[in-house]
Amino acid sequence: MIQxxxxxxxxxxxxxETKSKGFSxxxxxxxxDYPDHVxxxxxFANLQTAETLNLELKLHKTDDDLWIDSIVKxxxxxxxxxxxxxxxFGIKVMGRSAKRLLxxxxxxxxxxxxxxxVWGNEYKKVE
Amino acid sequence: MPLTRINVGPxxxxxxxxxxxxxxxxxxxxxxxxxHVGFLHRGVxxxxxxxxxxxxxxxxxxxxxxxxxxWDDLYVNTVEKVLGLEVKETAKYARMIxxxxxxxxxxxxxxxxxxxxxxxxxxMFMWSxxxxxxxxxxxxxxxxxxxxxxxxxLTGLNRKLPDDFKEHAxxxxxxxxxxxxxxxxxxxxxxxxxxxxxxxxxxxxxQAVEYGVSGHALRASGIEYDIRKSNPYYKYSEMKFKVxxxxxxxxxxxxxxxYNEIFESISIIRQALDAMPDDNxxxxxxxxxxxxxxxxxxxVNNSEMPRGEGIIYLVPDKQRPYRxxxxxxxxxxxxxxxxxxxxxxxxxLFTILGSMxxxxxxxxx
Numbered sequence: 001m002i003q004x005x006x007x008x009x010x011x012x013x014x015x016x017e018t019k020s021k022g023f024s025x026x027x028x029x030x031x032x033d034y035p036d037h038v039x040x041x042x043x044f045a046n047l048q049t050a051e052t053l054n055l056e057l058k059l060h061k062t063d064d065d066l067w068i069d070s071i072v073k074x075x076x077x078x079x080x081x082x083x084x085x086x087x088x089f090g091i092k093v094m095g096r097s098a099k100r101l102l103x104x105x106x107x108x109x110x111x112x113x114x115x116x117x118v119w120g121n122e123y124k125k126v127e
Numbered sequence: 128m129p130l131t132r133i134n135v136g137p138x139x140x141x142x143x144x145x146x147x148x149x150x151x152x153x154x155x156x157x158x159x160x161x162x163h164v165g166f167l168h169r170g171v172x173x174x175x176x177x178x179x180x181x182x183x184x185x186x187x188x189x190x191x192x193x194x195x196x197x198w199d200d201l202y203v204n205t206v207e208k209v210l211g212l213e214v215k216e217t218a219k220y221a222r223m224i225x226x227x228x229x230x231x232x233x234x235x236x237x238x239x240x241x242x243x244x245x246x247x248x249x250x251m252f253m254w255s256x257x258x259x260x261x262x263x264x265x266x267x268x269x270x271x272x273x274x275x276x277x278x279x280x281l282t283g284l285n286r287k288l289p290d291d292f293k294e295h296a297x298x299x300x301x302x303x304x305x306x307x308x309x310x311x312x313x314x315x316x317x318x319x320x321x322x323x324x325x326x327x328x329x330x331x332x333x334q335a336v337e338y339g340v341s342g343h344a345l346r347a348s349g350i351e352y353d354i355r356k357s358n359p360y361y362k363y364s365e366m367k368f369k370v371x372x373x374x375x376x377x378x379x380x381x382x383x384x385x386y387n388e389i390f391e392s393i394s395i396i397r398q399a400l401d402a403m404p405d406d407n408x409x410x411x412x413x414x415x416x417x418x419x420x421x422x423x424x425x426x427v428n429n430s431e432m433p434r435g436e437g438i439i440y441l442v443p444d445k446q447r448p449y450r451x452x453x454x455x456x457x458x459x460x461x462x463x464x465x466x467x468x469x470x471x472x473x474x475x476l477f478t479i480l481g482s483m484x485x486x487x488x489x490x491x492x
Contacts, residue, residue, distance in 0.1 A: 025336050030452040032442050041440065043427070047336065047350055050357035054427070077339030080462040102165055112173050113450075119170075119177045 003054045008068065014055060015074050022046040023053045029081035031089045033114045037061060038089060040068055059091065067092040088113040130158055135476070137166055146461075146487045152473060160468045160476075162461060168491040175451045180206045180421075181281070181414045183448075188275050190455060191489040194233040195275050196225055196266075197432040198453075203279040204360065205428040205439045209421045210281070218283035218411065219361040220403035224296060225269065225278075227392040227399075231303060232262040233433035234385045234392075237484045238310065241382060244481035245323045251313060258306055265299050281418070283411030293400050300393050300400075307389055314382070324379035328467055328479035331376055338463040341456035342435025343388070344483060346372045347380035354431035365402065366395045378482035385484075420445050432456060434484060457489040 006014050023044035031040045042055040059066050068085075070093045071078045082093045083102040090111040110117055136147035145166035151159040171186050178186075187202040188195040200222055207214060214222070239255035242248075263273055268289055270278035278285040289295070314320055330340060335348035345352055353370040355363040371387040373380035421443035429438040435456015442450040460483045468476060 026339050027436075028438060028440070028452070028454040030440055030454075032450045043438075043440075047352045050352070052427075075339075076337050076466070077459060077462065080458065100161075112170060117173070119173055 005056045026075040026077045070095040155473045171492045179416045194433040196229040199279045201430045209443045215283045218409040220399045223399045227396045230433045232259045235259040241481040244477045280411030283409045327378045327475045329377045339459045343384045347384045348376035349374040381482040455489045461490045
């Protein structure tokens, strides 16, 4: 697995390079909420060589920094993953035409996979 | 002419859970389709952050209830990597055998329900469920559970294999092979089945990569990609089997890939049975809440499940996941429907749905 940290500005350029190297299959996009930042993970695969490439993007946890550019144009399969990111982590995805979220009835003021969102009291009990 | 809007679902038209389509139609041609998911979202990823490592398998099993062992195994295997444990040699073979039987059972449901969806009522359905039942009975013998097994433990299985495991498995493989060979005629010599599947729901290999389809749908579009071959786990690198591919990319090709895969699975089962040591040393660690401490490395683990590639991205904490992400093949295969269903006839929607073989619980999680 190749792992690279990228800058948000360089995302489009990196994606084109990624594609030209044969990593044309998007496996998934997901995010992790760390104490000081949110990390977005893009996982690509080269279907011929079965290699995988992992691009990581660090976002600060402030409202004006929590956004990424949509990659739907380059990778149409990113659509549902981006919807999931904005719904579960509150990451704004810029440049998307479809605004519909994935789970739809979620009110969108709290983001379930962020650590501020506590699952009942059980988490504390186990601790 | 104004378009007619029809709601298909939320009850999945071929009963695999809850799925909702809003279809805009011009006559009986679909102009636009919107897939709505989320009816079965249980928040498992969040739930897992509050549970100890070995409390989680009973959740992961319920993702794909037609092949529970697949997620069970992938999850436990991921935890083994996180904790730095090695799977016992005999258990590797035993897991492979169980997984391949599970794959056949899952493919049989696919064959049966696909034929039902296409109006070839009940003959195939009853036959394939009869064969599936013999597999479930075998799995019940081995694991103790009929539908949900939760029998994969760290480094092995929950208990020793029965004494007649090998004979029983060989006999079952033989009987499955003979019986399933007979299916071919009833499916492929049936003009209704062939006409309703050939050329329907075509996904070209370029589209397949672009839209990220997974598993049998990817292979039916001519792309030879199978995790068991390209990134082998357990003892798959020692097994001789071929990756079944088709080039047409239509519903018939997807059926064909699945059908052929059954025989490859049978061949893997036989090879694994022959190569498996006789020591029956498969018992894994009993479930304890406090497990050995996790290493801090992030683990990405994947395996070839009956419904496509399953991936787990796990950021470990010491005793429980800090963050766990599950990606299933059905998720991407459901996302592709909006792209391939435009311009098709309404009746073909069900062929495509049947041939993609979605399980709604596996999409939402």
